[in-house]
Amino acid sequence: ASAEEVDMAKAKAEGKLVWYTSTAIGQANNLALMFEKQTGIKVELFRSGGSAILRRFMQEASAGKIAADVMTMSDPAAADQLSEKGTFVAFKPKDFDKITETARNKDGYWIAQRLNAITIYMRGDKVPPAERPKKWTDLTDAKYDGKLVMTDPSFTSVQLTTVGVLADKYGWDYYEKLNDGDIMIVQGNQQVADNIKRGERLIAVGALDVYIAADRRNGHDFVSIYPEDGTLLIPSPTGIIKGGPHPNAAKAFAEFMISPEAQKTFPETGEYSARVDMAPPAGNPKVDEIKLMPVDYEKLETQAAEIKEKFNDIFR
């Protein structure tokens, strides 16, 4: 494919760009600094939760006061929808084709920054190997009663994806059963990790694996299962905002984002790079060794509200 060229002279003349992102703060800082060092272009960073970023951007957009140049979020469904609305600039930078196919918009409206693995993780010390679940459906077994924890899709967009996909595949019945097993519902991935760490619950039913990556390095005995009936690898889309104040710098940054230098920082912190040619995080299986669960983002996008409501009905 023919990569689009970035006009570096113009980008440098613009001098800076504004990046709205839900990337972990340390990582985001790191990337911004790397880019500045490389190009001399300053990155003004807005780091916040995925939905806060979106909310803010949409408010600005509806008032016609666009401040962001580049946006990284954690919800591909939303990204698709925004793409359709013409929010993003189509841009296929160098190495566009090195990105996992499911992790980029085919027209280049967005490209994944990284892939978020949703795993079933658990306390290795408390759940003996024989007891460990292998598949999503194992979790409804009565022996896990009172041991499970998961997030609420109303607050966590990756969980919305997970619930959407699993409910589609196994029916809402699956969640009814989890409910019967006294699963704990928490607000976000942070609390899932926290509850597992403290041993309040032992097994996370589909949560962002990266939240325990650092803990694992620190010596916690955490075991992650990549379910045999399909693992979710959810891309974090990055798009260039149409009408942003620094269009060229934005392109330069988007290109940088998928460059090997930038991408190799993700495995270092326990996340999957969006590039096919990058090694997985230490100790994790390679992307092609994982049985991936296909996601129909278009469908998700239309059903979001319905999924949340249904979920709420079951778990209240």
Next chain:
Amino acid sequence: MARILISGLTKSYTGNGAALSALDLDIKDNQFVTLLGPSGCGKTTTLRLIAGYMTPDAGTIRVGDRVISSAEGVAPPDKRGMGMVFQNYAVWPHKTVYENVVFGLKLRRIPSEEARRRVLETLALVNLTGLENRFPAELSGGQQQRVALARSLVVEPEILLLDEPLSNLDAKLRERMRLELKQLQRRTGITFVYVTHDQAEALALSDQIAVMHGGKLQQYGTPDDVYRRPANKIVADFMGIVNFVPGIARGGETIEIDGVEMRSPHAGGLVPGEPIDVAVRPENVRLSRDGADGKRLTGTITEKTYLGNLIEYWVQLASGAVLRAQTHPLEQFDPGEAVGLVIDAQESSVFPRGEASPSTKH
């Protein structure tokens, strides 16, 4: 200039009857006018209306030829150039005595040296020298009241409203303060509107007294008028002790009490034979050991009270009516003793029996 003209002033508090109805008062410049009346009769209400804290329901208050209050609106208190001593003192608890008193002078931008001098002078006037740096909570009740007084005096306003400013002072000090107030008024020409519950104080101080009752003005006149020529029984009753002695009008200036005839200049216009009440003050009853002689009533002493500079007796007349009389301590009678009484009818007022008796409710 600082003449206050009040006409038709009416005010009622929500839910209750009128606290003040159709009050007319003409307070001349440089006058010392006292509002007098039983508790709850509307004295404070009147002062507060004059000060501009409340909007009247009807009527107007004029100072000079400016309308300063009417039902349509009131000029704000801070623009009225008045001073006021509040019945509850309203001394500022967070300011020392000195700061309380100097407040008004500071507002007037008096240089601090002079202000200091005037404050100290005024504090001396009210006998508070040495307490400048106390907070009100560290003062006795009477001392707080004097702070309130000093605070309003020090600025020498054109009109001074005083709501029972001496109520918590002892007679000695009160007398001194009265004198000082009177002198201050003469010296400065301030118009005083003074509320007191003390008839003697009112009589001693005032140029004019307004006697109020139940929100209505009963009489407005000089102390002598009010005391000696009360407009009605209410005033007669309120202005010191009074005996209402039943009698009968005999035509012309002649009246009859207990079979004894006497002449009263106030008896004109009464129908002969009409039952009357003669308002007799205790000091207008003269007791003696002389017996009946057609000019003299007779009675028996039933009670004797020592009042210091006076002795008061309750005397039961032959008709059964009881009369209070006061004598000089040098003339003493004993309970049970039969005495003769002469009533000074010249000094007594006569009212038809039918006229409403002063209600005791206030």
Next chain:
Amino acid sequence: MARILISGLTKSYTGNGAALSALDLDIKDNQFVTLLGPSGCGKTTTLRLIAGYMTPDAGTIRVGDRVISSAEGVAPPDKRGMGMVFQNYAVWPHKTVYENVVFGLKLRRIPSEEARRRVLETLALVNLTGLENRFPAELSGGQQQRVALARSLVVEPEILLLDEPLSNLDAKLRERMRLELKQLQRRTGITFVYVTHDQAEALALSDQIAVMHGGKLQQYGTPDDVYRRPANKIVADFMGIVNFVPGIARGGETIEIDGVEMRSPHAGGLVPGEPIDVAVRPENVRLSRDGADGKRLTGTITEKTYLGNLIEYWVQLASGAVLRAQTHPLEQFDPGEAVGLVIDAQESSVFPRGEASPSTKH
């Protein structure tokens, strides 16, 4: 039983001199004792100590034979079975009149029917019938004071402490209230400790009067004692108007004023020739139009004040000393007139000239 024995009671507020020093008082059961003295002399402080709100610095207070206050500790006010009317009323602003008064009865678990009856009775007593449902902020100053009075009366405590309970009432009502208080005391046998600034009130009501000055007890005795036989100049001065007429002791009971000799039973023990001050009350000066005759002083009227039931004159003696005299309104003199004076020396007190004059500071 409810005899209060105070001995050596001393209290000073931080930073200031003693508000009360070494007070001794023996208040007998069923007595009506009045604390009298100039503003700031420590009356309220004494009451507050009796009530148990403060710990004395020294001295004790006994009720019956129980020590209820000493420097070591005080029995709490709620265990003392006393009642108190506060100088600042302290009526609870968030309770209606009825709720204020019924409070004490509720504490005593009086059945609500009876409580209601008693409250209404007491409110009638203080002339507040009909105002039961008002809040204090909707009352006049005097009405609030009466609520405070009613609140303490309704529970009929053994000992009642009253701090100027009638100061904001008019003379008429005050007199009625005095009577009611006196009757209540006779009927119930309550021990009253009463603070007033009104000498006449004290004289009329009290069994015993304690005259205080500057935190010290000056005299404790019956009204007659205190008024007619003051222990010192301070008392003489404080108890009503007094003239201090300069004179000379002539040995025995004889004294001389302005060349006129007279006999005084109080002059014993004085060195002949010693300069003295004779305390003469205005009512003990008799004015007449008679001229000098060796028994009579002479003087000239300089001022005349109308007091209603009395007329007061200022008379300048030949020696230049000025005397106040009061006469019955039926005997009138005019300013400038020369008059003869007779001083009732029997009723006058004699003090050596050197004795401290009453300070005017309080």
Next chain:
Amino acid sequence: MSSIAAASGVARPSAASRWLSLETFVLGGAILSLVILVVLPVASLVVASLWSEDGVTLAYYERALTGGSYLRALGNSLTLGAWVGLISVIVGVPLAWAVSRTNVPGKPLIQATATLSYLSPPFLTSIAFVNLFSPNAGIINVLLRDVLGLGITFDIFTMSGLVFVTALHTFPFVYLLASSALQSVDASYEEAAQILGASKIRTALTITAPLVAPAILSGTLLAFVNAIALFGSQAIIGLPGRIVTLPTRIYALFDYPPQYGLAAALSLLFVAITVIALYLQRMFLARRSYVTLGGKGARSQLVDLGPWRWVLFGVCVLVCLFAVVMPFASLIAVSLSKSWGLDFWQSLTLDNYRFILFEYDVTRRAILNSLVLATIAATACVALGAIIGWIDVRTKMPGRRLLDYASLVPLGLPGIVMAVALLQFWLSVPYIVLYGTFAILLLAYIGRYVPLGVRAANSSLRQVDPSLEEAAHILGASWGHTMREITLPLIRPGLLAGWLLVFVPVVQELSASILLFSSGTITLAVAVYNLYETGYIEPVSALAMVNMTIIVVAMLIAHRLGAGRKTVSDDSSTSFGGAR
């Protein structure tokens, strides 16, 4: 006024000058500010709740009121609010009374307890309490069950747990307002009850507490509304306990794709609750007067509790233990551990502090921004509160009640709703570019927290006898002068309490900040959130500790500056922030 002007030439200029006076200006300004800060954003909310793509509709209300889950959430919220309000009174009033009116020992400790419990960010204390009381792994539960062998297990994930944690955060509302009011109660009111035979406790219950009813009710109202609106603890404790509340429902509606209309309708339901609560409060206070600072130099006197003071002190210590020691100890422990959940003593480290102080580059800027913003916002809220409160309590201005209601509404709005309303409003205002500046953050903060300032001032003003102001007026003091010299100094304890009540949540404000900050105006709460959101609970705890240390220091300084001379002359009078 017109007839007066007509009646005399002299009155005319005074009428005119009055119209231009400072009073008109300030009162008008305050009303205008309230309109801008509160009324307009709320109006835009009303519009949003009635407006769908197809025009005006009641569909959102229909959904809000018929959807079972919303009604359940409403029910839970009301239950939560009611219990928290009750407990706040039960804890706050006795503590306030003890500190202000008795000789209980350890007053600084009680002050510190109340201040610190208010200070600890609710979401962090919730986490701390989860650490302590979660049924399986909660430290206390483990201790009780495994170490002591007792069969007791506390479950924090219940309504009681939620009430408990929330009340620990809200009782200071009652405490702070009540204790400042209690300082201006003349002792003779209590003495009058005692001499009638009322015991100390009875006096406290029947006289003292009712006398400061405006403050207690204001505090309770704030506690009630705040408890309902507090999102953090409801998300962390409520969700696992399957207790849905209105805020959690409303927050969920803002997730992509946002359902703004429904959220607006639900929020207005919230506003309705707030308004009803205020209405009840006003009903209760109507007509009664609570003037405890009269014109006769109020004295305050300490009640000697005898041995009971140690009992009361014990209760205080207990509250302190639960409200401060346990959550803080747990936070400190987390902040000092390399990774929470490993063996504590072996993973002890100061790394987290090093990280947030020296490596996390926004910390210092955020702290500075937050302190400046909070100082300005707290001062503005208190000033505005004093004026609005004054209008309500002292004037007969028509519509003053509406003003009082308007000034309470923002409190009842979940932060996110208020923030979105503000954002929408200010983004749509042409020419005024506030976006991305400190100004918009300030507008949001003042708008959100002005209720706290108003309630504090309102309840304080009710205690002050108006004749104290009148006495200044008649001496010729203008309105402004009287305010400055008389009114404000007299209600200073209340205003200081109000200042503190605003300062603390502003430092911790997140839901509006996160939409409104820019790189230059990042705030502490946003910085904390960013760390937390990406999984670093240990540095978050460290930052929270640093944050609290700084707030405490800032408050001590502010208190020193603000607490001028004593108001009620008595060595016993106290106010928050430490012992005198």
